[in-house]
Amino acid sequence: MNLASITLTTTASPSSLLDTDTTNGLQVVLQACSVPWTEAGVAPAYTYTCGGATSTVLASRPVIGSALALSNLTTTTAGNTDNLLATLTFPSAAGNTLQGLSSTITFAFTGTQRAATNK
Numbered sequence: 314m315n316l317a318s319i320t321l322t323t324t325a326s327p328s329s330l331l332d333t334d335t336t337n338g339l340q341v342v343l344q345a346c347s348v349p350w351t352e353a354g355v356a357p358a359y360t361y362t363c364g365g366a367t368s369t370v371l372a373s374r375p376v377i378g379s380a381l382a383l384s385n386l387t388t389t390t391a392g393n394t395d396n397l398l399a400t401l402t403f404p405s406a407a408g409n410t411l412q413g414l415s416s417t418i419t420f421a422f423t424g425t426q427r428a429a430t431n432k
Contacts, residue, residue, distance in 0.1 A: 316389040317427040320380045321371065321420060329414040335375040337407040339416075343371035345385055346396045361398050376401060376418060388424075 325332040331339050347365035354360045368385040387393040399420065
């Protein structure tokens with residue numbers, strides 16, 4: 314079944330300034346790769362590379378959001394797969410007040426069924 318759209322909602326529990334400070338807190342970017350991402354490195358310094366074409370699914374924004382529209386996805390068409398990479402970063406102006414804090418971020422993707430059509 315094809316989908317009309319896919320959205321992302323992120324929540325934090327427990328929450329802290331890491332996710333509530335929209336200026337200096339965590340920022341998220343979602344990217345898609347046309348082939349599976351390749352992982353290298355060792356914990357905690359993993360790196361990911363795309364051996365195909367990349368596209369931005371969600372541009373950089375504060376990590377917490379509700380029903381965020383996602384673009385450049387192929388999974389809206391039945392049978393397709395998207396290879397997604399979420400990257401969390403701090404803005405360059407983020408200060409030391411965020412040191413030692415902890416938040417657990419949950420990513421929930423919601424697919425909306427396309428409108429019915431006559432056959």
